[in-house]
Amino acid sequence: NAGVMQNPRHLVRRRGQEARLRCSPMKGHSHVYWYRQLPEEGLKFMVYLQKENIIDESGMPKERFSAEFPKEGPSILRIQQVVRGDSAAYFCASSPFDNTEAFFGQGTRLTVV
């Protein structure tokens, strides 16, 4: 059973471009979470999704950011018109259901130049 797979591991984008980050949860996990980590900081919650549904997006910026978890395929975190402040490590986690441990991927490190 492969762990949570995120790709790409590193992503460089110029200001104004779009960034697409992918996350394949562990097999059998229907809950996906996205977190952002700035250097020397903890992880900040962005969004919680179940298959085809956004459950909680209270940590997601209102503009330029969107997330989906389709019936088939990985979860996607999409950042439009990236700015330098979007540079961070983005982590995805999955769990089989509520109130259990979450398994994290290795993260995607986004650099906006």
Add this chain to the structure above:
Amino acid sequence: SQQGEEDPQALSIQEGENATMNCSYKTSINNLQWYRQNSGRGLVHLILIRSNEREKHSGRLRVTLDTSKKSSSLLITASRAADTASYFCATEGNSKLTFGKGITLSVRP
């Protein structure tokens, strides 16, 4: 707002010593979890303690939870140089984990 607050922010100990890290939080929780992160890597789950539990052990790890004080501690016994990492506590409530800023642990060989 940050839910978990770890203390100290940084800890440096000699190999073989015990390391104690503390976490305080503000609101009610379903469970509290501790994670470890090596530099530039993802998070590794260490241990989960539910709100109705007071103490839990896993190998060299011992975690306690005091819901009346809204605090938890993580004890690593007989530390090793390989334990050098950042440690985060995370509280689970409303189906999401809220992390503190982390504790940087350095274990000197």
